[in-house]
Amino acid sequence: MNYKTLTTLTVLLLSAKIIVAQHAVRYDVSFTNYKHHEAEITINVDELSSGPVLFRMSRSSPGRYATHEFGKNVYNVKAFDQQGKPLDVKRLEGDLYEVPNHKGAIKLSYTLYGVHADGTYADIDPTQAHLNIPASFMWVKGKEKSPVEVKFNIPEGLNWKVASQLDYKPNDVYYAPSLQYFMDSPTELSNHFQRSWQLKNPDGKQQSIKLALHTIATDAEVDNYTEMVKRLVLEQKAVFGELPNYDFGNYTFIQNVNMYVKGDGMEHRNSTMITNQGAFRGNEIDLLSTLSHEFFHQWNVERIRPKTLEPFDFEHANMSNELWFAEGFTNYYGTLLLKRAGFYSFDTYCMMLNSCLNSVLSLPGAKQYSPVTMSNQAVFVDAGVAVDQTNYPNIFVSYYPYGEATALALDLRLRTEFKNLTLDKFMQLVWQKHGKTEIPYTNSDLQKLLGEFTGSKDFADDFFNRYIYNAEKNNYELLLGKAGILLRKTAPEKAWLGDFQPGQSTYRGLKIASATQKGSPLYEAGLDINDIILSVDGQNISDFSAFQRLIAGHNVGDRLTIVYDHRGTNNSTILTLQENPYLTAITYEQAGLDVTAAMKKLREEWLGMKATSVN
Ligand SMILES: [Zn+2]
Missing domain, CATH: 2.60.40.3650 (Immunoglobulin-like)
Structure with missing residues (x-):
């Protein structure tokens, strides 16, 4: 196309634009x-x-x-x-x-x-x-x-x-x-309080960050919190190397902290709406943790965008196959960046991993269903309201911890099975391919990109086939061990009969108010939602804590007679106690184990501060 044609076309396009404005x-x-x-x-x-x-x-x-x-x-x-x-x-x-x-x-x-x-x-x-x-x-x-x-x-x-x-x-x-x-x-x-500051991107463009904080605090307390937010923002920026180009040049944290809001955080393209129920003073790190997750979303979900969410449909639920990545990987970084920015100690960071590790390794939903299938459930579980009961204790595990644990495994595998590869670098690649360009991605796009990134299509295919499309689990014990983190049973050899939500105690016994967990002693003995436990091992049950004490006094493998009411009929059965399945991650130091130089090096590269003053 020559210049003249181009100019004519431009004029035509411009006039067309005027007509359709x-x-x-x-x-x-x-x-x-x-x-x-x-x-x-x-x-x-x-x-x-x-x-x-x-x-x-x-x-x-x-x-x-x-x-x-x-x-x-x-x-x-x-x-x-x-x-x-x-x-x-x-x-x-x-x-x-x-x-x-x-x-x-x-x-x-x-x-x-x-x-x-x-x-x-x-x-x-x-x-x-x-x-x-x-x-x-x-x-x-x-x-x-x-x-x-x-x-x-x-x-x-x-x-x-x-x-x-x-x-x-x-x-x-x-x-x-x-x-x-x-x-x-x-x-x-x-x-509300207002604070703002500027950050320069590598392309020289200034981006403005604003904090609108609606709470009861002094100016000095807000200044102090603003400094904490600034530190965290720099650590976030260091993952991708740059901030997005905000549509109107600025990003706004709207954070509402008081007794009269419901706890929540919602990401948006150039802002986030955060509501924390409670006081501001003394809770700054908790407030920062919501903010950390939401700010990471400006890259991961707002611009690195699942194809299934684009464009957003305001008349129907929006089902996505990729929330394990969009929410789960964001959750992983939300916590990790608080560690890198120095707000969590290494011990605290390990403790923060427990919830996601247990969701993935101990809950029935994660044993059967893949991160993709769990992502689909968001249309029901993401603040969805229903009056009927669900079987979520058996068929659901949240895509937040599921994806978070998957990110943890992928990060540690990239760091330990490849040379000079990290999840940060993979996220940078996803940012370049799908975020900056705003080309929405699918799961297979991510799989292909991981193959290119690692130079091993086999690794990417194996990772996705086993851990994303299916419900296999990475070897977390081995991976965490490389960083000197011990994954062990929380209560070894302690008896357990399955988790359930206790209902209100009645004069007769203890009501089971949720589905019992598949594979647990209660489930295997035939008890389920709305059954009322009347006695265990000959002792009448009056409330949940007495019930827990009674079970704790027994050994794994003990067989107990349980009497329960099922819709007006008394039943008696025998259940066999299992070992408490839950896990705890602790540092090798806490466990009294030796920490090698290689472990220290991995910890530093993985969890050490990345942001510098030139960011
Ligand atoms: Zn989120």
Whole structure:
């Protein structure tokens, strides 16, 4: 193509762009009844072609994979034309409204109710308007590509500031280039602390990091916490070598720490919405741990994006095959980077591994199902709400610890079976291939890339076939041993009969309130959910702790008579106690074992600080 053709084409394309440029969908938000947790929201939309227009509340929210009934907290839905004349509104479904007739422009208004501050819902209160967008804003079908402008009318005297990844424009307008971006942009209006700092990327571009912290603290305490966040951010940046280029030049941590929120953390493209229930003072490292996980997501899931989540569907659950990587590997780094940044000691880091190792090595779900199958379950378990019982104790293990343990194994295998390879370097490669380019990946893309990275297709195929597509487990005892970490039984030779959730004790006995675990003595003896344990070994059972004490007094292999009520009928059976299957990771030092120079070297390379002042 010669230059002239190119120029002509450019002119044509530019003029085409001018023709198709769309008017923004404009929202106006007021909080006149904020004391009673209501907001008034209006949507102004024009350039509508003739025919019915659909307005809907979402049923899912970015980063949350189950469906939610956001439509239940929306009411007083009314529509008007440009002259303010009422238009008919039909409610087609719980969360779907139709305006059948109009003259090209509609103003639709509604009331939103919200008393649930977390990473998904809305909270409107004199202390804040905490708005996750799918839970708060209706949208117009057919206008998904239009830009969005929002105006917040802050009640007088409240001193609210606005924290959001939406772009701030003149006249107090907050802007999103499309519906996808808008839905991904939680916004908090509150009287919060604000801090910000700049970091330079290798390409010379400055990226700005902002902290919007809504809590009770002194300025000095917030300054101190900000320094901790800065250290962690540098350690995160060191994994990939750079920060992403933020869409509007900045990334915002929105962190809400008080008694009135639900504990949560939700990643977004250029921000995160974190809610920690409790006090700020004295809990800084816990607060940092949520932040660490969410910040890592700006690379892994926001830009290194599973193909199954792209584009995000706001009307259905979003099922993914790759959450073992998107969430699990993020979990691995969330904890690891707190160690590298010096917030965890080596002993603490080992202790932090216990939960993921036990999930993967001891729970029935992980023995049967692969990380991919468990990723699919997110559509039910990720804050999904149901009234009926599930068999999760037997068929589910979370893709968070499953993926985390898989990342741990892969990292240690790369470090010990190859020369100069690490998971950091693999993540950098994934970042270059799929993150910077924003080409969504599949599991087979990752498998292929691991083959290229290691120079061994056999290694990658074997790893994926055994540990990702199937439920085999890496040899954690061997791998951790190379770093001088001992994986051993938590309670060797102590009797165990299986975990279950205890129900309320009744005068008759102890109720089993969850499915019993396949393979456990209770399960094998035929007991299951809703059975009431009446006596064990001739002793009446009154409560859970007495029951636990009784079992602890026995030996592995003991056979006990258990009497239980099953739907009104008394039954008696014999169960055989097993050894407690749970594991604990401790340092060789704690175990009184020798630590070799090779172990020390591996520990330093794996867990030592990577960030330098030039980062
Ligand atoms: Zn996450």
